[in-house]
Amino acid sequence: MDYKKYIAQKIEIDGFSCEEIETFIEIPPEKSVGDYALPCFRFSRALKKAPNIIAQELKEKITPSGVIREVQAVGGYLNFFLDRTAVSLDVVKEILDSGEKYGSQKVGEGKTVCIDYSSINIAKPFHIGHLSTTVIGGALYRIFNFLGYKAVGINHLGDYGTQFGKLIYAYKNWGSREEVEKGGIKELTRLYVDYHAKSEENPAMDDEARRYFKLIEEGDSECVELFNWFKEMTIKEVNKIYDLLDIHFDSYAGESFYNDKMQVVVDELNEKNLLVESDGAKIVDLEQFNMPPCIILRSDGASLYATRDIAAAIYRKNTYDFYKCLYVVAYQQDLHFKQFFKTLELMGKTWAKDMVHVSYGMVSLEDGAMSTRHGKVVLLEDVIRVCMEKALKVIEEKNPSLENKEEVAKMIGTGAVIFGALQNNKIKDIVFSYDKVLSFEGETGPYVQYTVARCNSVMAKSDVDYSEFNVTEVCDSEYNLAVALANFPSVVLSSAEKYEPSFVTRYAIDVAKAFNRFYLDCKILNETGDRKKFRLALCDATRTTLKNALSLLGIKTPERM
Numbered sequence: 001m002d003y004k005k006y007i008a009q010k011i012e013i014d015g016f017s018c019e020e021i022e023t024f025i026e027i028p029p030e031k032s033v034g035d036y037a038l039p040c041f042r043f044s045r046a047l048k049k050a051p052n053i054i055a056q057e058l059k060e061k062i063t064p065s066g067v068i069r070e071v072q073a074v075g076g077y078l079n080f081f082l083d084r085t086a087v088s089l090d091v092v093k094e095i096l097d098s099g100e101k102y103g104s105q106k107v108g109e110g111k112t113v114c115i116d117y118s119s120i121n122i123a124k125p126f127h128i129g130h131l132s133t134t135v136i137g138g139a140l141y142r143i144f145n146f147l148g149y150k151a152v153g154i155n156h157l158g159d160y161g162t163q164f165g166k167l168i169y170a171y172k173n174w175g176s177r178e179e180v181e182k183g184g185i186k187e188l189t190r191l192y193v194d195y196h197a198k199s200e201e202n203p204a205m206d207d208e209a210r211r212y213f214k215l216i217e218e219g220d221s222e223c224v225e226l227f228n229w230f231k232e233m234t235i236k237e238v239n240k241i242y243d244l245l246d247i248h249f250d251s252y253a254g255e256s257f258y259n260d261k262m263q264v265v266v267d268e269l270n271e272k273n274l275l276v277e278s279d280g281a282k283i284v285d286l287e288q289f290n291m292p293p294c295i296i297l298r299s300d301g302a303s304l305y306a307t308r309d310i311a312a313a314i315y316r317k318n319t320y321d322f323y324k325c326l327y328v329v330a331y332q333q334d335l336h337f338k339q340f341f342k343t344l345e346l347m348g349k350t351w352a353k354d355m356v357h358v359s360y361g362m363v364s365l366e367d368g369a370m371s372t373r374h375g376k377v378v379l380l381e382d383v384i385r386v387c388m389e390k391a392l393k394v395i396e397e398k399n400p401s402l403e404n405k406e407e408v409a410k411m412i413g414t415g416a417v418i419f420g421a422l423q424n425n426k427i428k429d430i431v432f433s434y435d436k437v438l439s440f441e442g443e444t445g446p447y448v449q450y451t452v453a454r455c456n457s458v459m460a461k462s463d464v465d466y467s468e469f470n471v472t473e474v475c476d477s478e479y480n481l482a483v484a485l486a487n488f489p490s491v492v493l494s495s496a497e498k499y500e501p502s503f504v505t506r507y508a509i510d511v512a513k514a515f516n517r518f519y520l521d522c523k524i525l526n527e528t529g530d531r532k533k534f535r536l537a538l539c540d541a542t543r544t545t546l547k548n549a550l551s552l553l554g555i556k557t558p559e560r561m
């Protein structure tokens with residue numbers, strides 16, 4: 001709970017609204033100073049008084065009540081101390097009342113946020129390099145929805161380019177329907193790799209491949225059918241992983257979707273005198289912004305990645321009228337996004353300021369041994385499978401009598417992968433380690449899931465009705481846990497503001513730690529009366545908060561583990 005609003009309502013200052021005052025209230029770094037503070041310096045000029053006088057006068061007008069225990073005027077600050085017991089009771093009640101909705105907000109109502117994420121390339125393996133974009137994008141999708149925005153998930157498929165002509169050439173010459181059906185993406189990759197080996201000796205193949213690509217573009221029925229088949233197969237295969245990671249898309253409009261939407265972009269650039277000819281190509285000169293040019297048309301007239309992105313951005317604005325349009329793409333493409341955002345700005349699109357490149361770092365595997373298994377890439381499917389297998393082994397050791405072990409291992413394995421990928425600031429490179437992400441004791445997904453299971457088990461052992469509870473004082477461990485729980489709504493808000501799901505992972509760790517401290521320090525089941533009820537209610541509130549946090553990340557929580 002954020003008590004800033006509550007406090008602001010108790011303060012009256014001529015010429016300042018309650019909302020304004022709320023934004024001025026700070027949380028002092030030192031708790032001994034107070035839980036909240038209002039610096040009075042900024043009112044000095046308007047009130048024609050010294051800040052310390054203002055603070056003193058305000059203090060005299062406030063009678064401590066409810067969650068406010070004491071008010072002090074120190075220097076130019078008005079400091080508030082909260083009543084620890086009132087706060088703890090208040091927080092737990094609110095969480096139990098809100099349940100699954102705890103942490104959700106309405107700030108985004110009426111606003112749409114487009115999120116371009118995962119954006120796979122057709123007929124290419126789905127590898128560990130796609131992990132971050134998929135889980136960061138998925139988390140942002142859920143977080144924005146939780147805040148009342150309408151999130152639109154877009155998988156901007158990489159489904160355009162001469163490589164598809166090559167694939168058709170390879171398929172027609174040495175591929176077979178059965179093999180492709182059986183092997184899926186793996187077989188398509190093999191055909192493509194073989195094509196390159198063969199075309200080195202026979203460069204004439206490239207002309208044929210280009211011809212096939214042209215046929216796709218012209219709508220030749222056989223080529224289009226094959227291409228669509230490759231596309232469907234890729235999506236179907238990747239969907240299995242999306243299901244595991246709880247990933248959803250509202251649109252699969254990829255690069256080829258914009259084939260017929262680029263001419264108007266070129267025309268508009270021309271009309272606005274932004275296109276310059278350079279070695280036969282058409283470019284937008286960005287030299288005065290210290291960037292290389294944004295290439296719009298190659299000398300052979302073909303469009304580029306950036307051309308498609310400009311068309312896609314305009315299409316998204318027209319279709320969704322977005323408040324923000326996010327692109328969750330690795331930092332290698334920083335320049336690409338700067339260039340095409342700038343181009344949109346030069347075209348006079350005032351909404352170009354609402355485009356955000358959510359950039360992130362690289363993922364590599366600690367255990368390099370696996371990277372050779374399927375050529376050079378580490379398949380995401382394999383990483384998740386290994387985590388599930390390892391989780392199953394741990395369960396077999398620690399809790400062999402557990403029901404539905406396989407199901408639980410699935411939740412722990414995928415949870416470990418997701419949590420591991422979202423743990424640090426997104427711009428940092430990650431070295432992925434199986435042992436680290438799966439450790440039940442470290443700062444991991446399984447550790448948080450285990451904490452939820454622990455809450456479940458405490459509550460399952462008691463049949464006391466704790467819907468009504470009241471205590472007259474709280475101990476440090478109870479209070480610290482309650483305060484940690486209270487922070488959830490503001491953590492969700494700032495994770496959306498900074499596009500940082502890692503705020504939520506780190507928050508979940510903080511809550512799990514505070515709970516485990518409480519669990520160690522305080523008797524629960526052996527307590528009696530109101531104290532027992534309050535502690536059971538705290539367990540319940542912890543479980544709810546952690547479940548809500550994990551589900552924002554796409555992580556499920558087993559009842560037991």
Ligand code: ARG
Pocket residue numbers: 116119120121156157158309312327329
């Ligand atoms: N398919 C691209 C890649 O793998 C990512 C596309 C990102 N989205 C976009 N609108 N450019 O690099």
